[in-house]
Amino acid sequence: MKKRSSNKTKKNAPATMSHEHAVYLSKIKRKERFVVSMRYVILIGFLLLWELFARIGVIDPFIASSPSRVVRTILSLYNEGSLFTHIGTTLYETVVGFLLGTLMGILLASILWWFPTANKIFDPYLVVLNALPKIALGPILIVWIGATEASIIAMGVLISLIVTIMTVLNGFNEISDSKQKLMLTLGASKWQIFVKIVLPASIPTMMSALKLSVGMTWVGIIVGEYLVSKAGLGYLIVYGGQVFQLDLVMASIILLCILAALMYYIVAYFEKRIIKWRKH
Amino acid sequence: MEPIIVELKNVSLIYHDPFAETLAIDDLNLTIREGEFAAIVGPSGCGKTSMLNLLCGLTRPSSGEVLLGGNKVTSPGDGIGYMLQHDHLLEWRDVEANIVLGLEVKNMLNEKTRAYALDLLERHGLMEFRHHYPQQLSGGMKKKVALIRTLAFDPTLLLLDEPFSALDYQTRLHISDEVHKIIKQEHKTALLVTHDISEAISMADRVLVFSDRPARVKKEFEIKLNAPDSPIARRQAPEFRGYFDSIWKEIEYREKALQ
Numbered sequence: 001m002k003k004r005s006s007n008k009t010k011k012n013a014p015a016t017m018s019h020e021h022a023v024y025l026s027k028i029k030r031k032e033r034f035v036v037s038m039r040y041v042i043l044i045g046f047l048l049l050w051e052l053f054a055r056i057g058v059i060d061p062f063i064a065s066s067p068s069r070v071v072r073t074i075l076s077l078y079n080e081g082s083l084f085t086h087i088g089t090t091l092y093e094t095v096v097g098f099l100l101g102t103l104m105g106i107l108l109a110s111i112l113w114w115f116p117t118a119n120k121i122f123d124p125y126l127v128v129l130n131a132l133p134k135i136a137l138g139p140i141l142i143v144w145i146g147a148t149e150a151s152i153i154a155m156g157v158l159i160s161l162i163v164t165i166m167t168v169l170n171g172f173n174e175i176s177d178s179k180q181k182l183m184l185t186l187g188a189s190k191w192q193i194f195v196k197i198v199l200p201a202s203i204p205t206m207m208s209a210l211k212l213s214v215g216m217t218w219v220g221i222i223v224g225e226y227l228v229s230k231a232g233l234g235y236l237i238v239y240g241g242q243v244f245q246l247d248l249v250m251a252s253i254i255l256l257c258i259l260a261a262l263m264y265y266i267v268a269y270f271e272k273r274i275i276k277w278r279k280h
Numbered sequence: 281m282e283p284i285i286v287e288l289k290n291v292s293l294i295y296h297d298p299f300a301e302t303l304a305i306d307d308l309n310l311t312i313r314e315g316e317f318a319a320i321v322g323p324s325g326c327g328k329t330s331m332l333n334l335l336c337g338l339t340r341p342s343s344g345e346v347l348l349g350g351n352k353v354t355s356p357g358d359g360i361g362y363m364l365q366h367d368h369l370l371e372w373r374d375v376e377a378n379i380v381l382g383l384e385v386k387n388m389l390n391e392k393t394r395a396y397a398l399d400l401l402e403r404h405g406l407m408e409f410r411h412h413y414p415q416q417l418s419g420g421m422k423k424k425v426a427l428i429r430t431l432a433f434d435p436t437l438l439l440l441d442e443p444f445s446a447l448d449y450q451t452r453l454h455i456s457d458e459v460h461k462i463i464k465q466e467h468k469t470a471l472l473v474t475h476d477i478s479e480a481i482s483m484a485d486r487v488l489v490f491s492d493r494p495a496r497v498k499k500e501f502e503i504k505l506n507a508p509d510s511p512i513a514r515r516q517a518p519e520f521r522g523y524f525d526s527i528w529k530e531i532e533y534r535e536k537a538l539q
Binding site for chain 2: 178179181182183184185186187188192196197200201203
C-alpha cells in the first residue's frame with residue numbers, strides 16, 4: 001500500500017522534460033554543489049593557512065599550535081592509551097546528562113501542562129531560573145554532591161533542563177483548543193487528550209528542544225569538567241592551559257567539535273526518522 | 281410522526297467571563313425528530329455554538345433540560361457526533377487511523393467497528409486513500425474523512441457546526457452535496473448550524489431562525505421544495521428564492537432594530 005502511494009507521486013513528475021526545465025534543474029544543482037564545495041574550501045583553506053603561518057612564523061606555534069602538532073598530540077594521546085579514556089569520559093557524561101535532562105524536562109513540562117494552576121504559580125520561578133547563569137551553581141553542586149562525576153552530570157542537566165521544560169511546555173500549550181475540543185466532543189479523558197493529541201502533535205517541538213539541549217548539555221559538561229575532574233576533554237583543556245601546552249588545548253577543542261557535531265547530527269537524524277509523517 | 285431524538289426544554293445558559301456575565305440562551309425550546317435534517321441560522325454570535333455545546337454535553341444548562349433519546353445529557357456521550365468547523369484530522373495518522381479515533385477514545389475499537397468504519401470509507405469512495413495522510417488529501421476529501429470519523433461510532437445525532445465555512449465556494453457546494461448524500465444514505469439525524477441561508481435551505485428539511493442573543497427560536501420554516509433530494513438540485517427549485525427572502529428578512533430585522 002505504501003508503495004502504491006509513492007508510485008502515485010512519481011506519476012506527477014513528467015516523463016519527458018522541456019529544455020528549460022532541464023536548465024532550471026541543473027542551475028539548482030550547480031548552486032547546491034557550489035555551497036557544499038565552498039564549505040570544504042573554507043575548512044581546508046583554514047587548516048592549510050594555519051599550518052603555513054605556523055611554519056613560516058607569522059603566528060607562534062607555541063601559543064597557537066598548528067594542525068600537524070594537533071594531529072601529533074592526538075596520536076601521542078592514543079599511544080599513551082588515554083585518548084579514548086578522555087573521550088569516553090566526556091561522552092558518557094554528556095549522553096547521560098542529555099538523556100536525564102531531556103527525560104526530566106519532558107516529564108516536568110507534562111506535569112505543568114496537566115496542572116495549569118501549577119504552571120501559573122511556577123511561571124516566574126521558571127523565568128528566573130532560566131535567566132540565572134547555571135554555572136554560578138557549580139560550587140554548590142560540588143559541596144552538595146561532591147567533587148565527582150555526578151557533579152559534572154548534574155551541571156549538564158541543570159543547564160539543559162530549564163530550556164527543555166520551557167520549550168516543550170510551549171509546544172504543549174500551542175496545541176490548538178479546537179483540536180482539544182474535538183477530543184472532548186468524543187468524550188476523551190485528559191489522559192487520552194495528552195497521549196493521543198498533545199504528545200504526538202508536539203513531537204516536532206520536542207525534537208527542536210532536543211537539538212537545543214544537546215548543545216546546552218555540552219556546555220554544562222565542559223564547565224563541570226573545568227571545575228572538578230580527573231579525566232575528560234574539559235579536563236585536558238584546563239590542564240593544557242595550566243601547563244601551557246596549547247597543542248593539548250587545541251587538540252581537545254577539535255575533538256570536542258567533532259563529537260558535538262556528531263551528537264547533533266544523530267539527534268537531527270532521529271528527528272528526520274520520527275517525523276516521517278511530515279514528509280507526506 | 282417519527283420519535284423525538286432531541287429535546288431542549290426551557291433551556292437557558294449564562295456565560296461567564298472576567299468582565300461580565302452574558303445570557304447566551306434564554307428559554308430555548310427545540311425538538312428534533314428521527315431522520316430529520318434541521319438547520320439553524322442566525323446572526324453571528326447569537327449563541328448557536330453554545331447551543332451545540334449544550335447538546336453535546338460539553339456545557340450544562342443554567343436551567344432547563346437537554347434530553348437525548350429521553351435521557352438527560354450530562355457529558356459527551358456516544359450518542360452525538362460533533363463535526364467542527366475545521367476537520368482537525370491528525371497529521372501523524374493516516375486516513376484509516378484517523379477515522380477510528382472516536383472508536384479508540386470511546387474504547388469501542390474492535391474488529392467489527394473497524395470493519396464498519398472501513399465500510400463507510402468504501403461506500404463513500406475513499407477506500408483507495410485509506411493509507412494516505414491528511415496532507416495528501418484535498419480540502420473536500422478531508423471533510424469527508426472527518427464526517428466518516430464522526431459516523432464511525434454510529435451516533436444517533438450529528439451536529440454540524442458551520443462545517444463548510446473554511447472551504448472555497450466551489451468545493452463548498454460540491455461537498456455539501458456529498459455530505460448530504462452520505463447523511464441521507466446512512467439515515468442519520470442531523471442538526472446543521474450555519475450563517476449561510478442558501479446552505480441551510482438547500483440541505484435541511486426544517487430551518488430554525490435564531491434571534492440575536494439571548495438565543496431563542498424566532499421562526500421556523502418547513503422546507504418543501506419541488507426538486508430531487510440533493511442540495512445542488514434543490515438550489516434550482518422554484519420555491520428556493522421565496523424561502524431565502526423570508527429567512528433573510530427574519531435575520532435582517534435584527535440589524536434594523538440595532539440601529
